[in-house]
Amino acid sequence: MPGEIQLGAHTVRSHGVKVARTHMHDWLILLLLVAIEIGLNVIEPFHRFVGRDMLTDLSYPLKDNTIPFWAVPVIAILLPLVVILIYYFIRKDVYDLHHAILGLLFSVLITGVITDAIKDAVGRPRPDFFWRCFPDGKGVFDPVTTDVMCTGVKSVIKEGHKSFPSGHTSWSFAGLGFLSLYLSGKVRAFDRRGHVAKLCLVFLPLLVASLVGVSRVDDYWHHWQDVFAGGLIGLTVASFCYLQFFPPPYDIDGWGPHAYFQMLAESGDSVQPTNDVNSLNMQQSELQSVYIDSYNHRETSRVIT
Incomplete structure (x- = not known):
């Protein structure tokens, strides 16, 4: 049928509006988070007491x-x-996108909101607080x-009171940590076939995030505890957000989002008889490519155990 959306091509043009409308409230929450983040950067941070004898490690x-x-x-x-x-x-696949x-x-x-709220x-005070406070x-x-x-x-001086935790580090681990999980699912890094090259690809974003954290200590903008806490916050939040939309990377279906498999299940239940042979073949091919792949992984697991 002309205009019929095929299972084999879930593009932005065919499914984009539908998917976005389904998650309209999530996009509104994102705007709220942006507003909160701006507000946290505008307000004055708590000015902790810094005595004369405390400046030894802040100079x-x-x-x-x-x-x-x-x-x-x-x-x-x-x-x-x-x-x-x-x-x-x-x-x-617009669902994945x-x-x-x-x-x-x-x-x-x-x-960002968690980091700046704690800051x-x-x-x-930052390690360079003395020279921020007394430039002469x-x-x-x-x-x-x-x-x-x-x-x-x-x-x-205001920026000098925002040492803990490191924002550079937390943001880097949040974004690149999410990317690491995303890649591990796409390349099936945990398929039990022992391809270490896949792990190298997965660890690369984490290495970049770690180097960003190291630079914050080298620049004397942060203490090592600030960087450690920032990395922990970013990686933890990234894990929760990833699992909200995708199965765990080690799962059989870890390569695709939850919504994609839900859509396939609903499409399988609602497929109507049609004279369009190509349409039917495409639907069957798409479903088989998902379930046969999952079946093969299950059989491999059974043999191993």
């Missing part, structure tokens, strides 16, 4: 960022997005409490 040089702020969204969002788009052009993008954005934004609440190198302290009386630029 590292004030350096520029090896990884600038603008590069973080490129690493955490655009890089995984490129991989997701490449897979879409190969597979032509939509859910991967949605999961990626949720991963990064939820991580503002904790107010831990002359310390000024309260005569009674010995608390610092900063003479530097207000915006620089």
Whole structure:
């Protein structure tokens, strides 16, 4: 039939509007997270007491960022997005495209909100806090409490109270951690066939995220505890967001989103008799490619056990 949507091609044009409408509330929540994230960056963080004797470990040089702020969204969002788009052009599956993008954005934004909320609440000084507070190198302290009386630029001092946890690290592990899980599902890294090359591909995004974290310590913008906590937050949130839309990577159906298999099941139940032989063959071929592949994996598992 002309205009009939075939199972073999779930493109943005054929299914995009339908899939987006189904998750309209999720996109609205994403906008809310963006607003919260902006607000957390506008408000003033807690200014923790910093006495004269506490500056010994807070007097590292004030350096520029090896990884600038603008590069973080490129690493955490655009890089995984490129991989997701490449897979879409190969597979032509808008379910995978939509859910991967949605999961990626949720991963990064939820991580950002958690990270910046903790930053503002904790107010831990950065390792270079002394030079932010006293750019001329002359310390000024309260005569009674010995608390610092900063003479530097207000915006620089404000940023100096946001050490814990590391935002660069948490964002990187959120985006690249999601990408690592996404790749492990697509290449079937846990199919019990022992292809170590697949693991190398899966670990590559995590290596990049780790190097971003290392750069934060090398630049004296963060203590090592800040980087460790940031990485843990990012990777944990990425795991939850990925599993919200995809089966675990080690699952037989770990290569596709939940919605794709749900759509196949519903399509199988609702297929109507038709005179279009090509349409019927395409539907049967699509369903067989899914279930035969799953069956083969189950048989392999049985032989091993």
